[in-house]
Amino acid sequence: MAEAGTLHDAFIDELRDTYDAEKQLTKALPKLAKASSNSKLRQAFESHLEETQGQVERLEQVFESLGEKVRGKHCDGIAGIIEEGKSIMEEDFDDTTMDACLIAAGQRAEHYEMAAYGTLVAWAQAMGHAEAAKLLQQTLDEEKAADKKLSGLAEGGINQSAADAAHSEEDEEPEAAVAGGPRKSAAKSGRR
Ligand code: ZN
Ligand code: FE
Numbered sequence: 001m002a003e004a005g006t007l008h009d010a011f012i013d014e015l016r017d018t019y020d021a022e023k024q025l026t027k028a029l030p031k032l033a034k035a036s037s038n039s040k041l042r043q044a045f046e047s048h049l050e051e052t053q054g055q056v057e058r059l060e061q062v063f064e065s066l067g068e069k070v071r072g073k074h075c076d077g078i079a080g081i082i083e084e085g086k087s088i089m090e091e092d093f094d095d096t097t098m099d100a101c102l103i104a105a106g107q108r109a110e111h112y113e114m115a116a117y118g119t120l121v122a123w124a125q126a127m128g129h130a131e132a133a134k135l136l137q138q139t140l141d142e143e144k145a146a147d148k149k150l151s152g153l154a155e156g157g158i159n160q161s162a163a164d165a166a167h168s169e170e171d172e173e174p175e176a177a178v179a180g181g182p183r184k185s186a187a188k189s190g191r192r
């Protein structure tokens, strides 16, 4: 029987997985940017794309610092998140609702990455891989900042304007105000 793998082996494995995830994201982020109507949202995705390209290079430095070959291993987790993002983009939503949905998709990816880098930093620290820990922490900070920026855009207007659009139709109908009342609005807003 082969010798049991160690935390160091698991660490290298996770690094390969994350390297692949970042590469997948460099292909997905331009699509999120292109689908955005809000210019600040588009810029947020575009600037995170640039950061992500830097993160790919940073992971290459991590592999080098550990004397490991640079190699990726297919990341199923991020592939699934990207797949869900693609189905959202195929939906026929109004512009601001689509923006709200793109933020939701983007934040799923950021949180996945935050989980991955949080683990990688902790493991690198535990094993005394100081250089790797420092580099991984830099990326973790960027992911957290990207997530915060998306929250800021959602809560700073995009969600509210999507919510307003969700209720504007029924407000335009005169009978809704006369006979409909809250029950009718509730029924209407529940339709697909
Ligand atoms: Zn180690
Ligand atoms: Fe990333």
Ligand code: FE
Residues within 6 Å of the ligand: 048, 052, 109, 110, 113, 143, 146
């Ligand atoms: Fe990210």
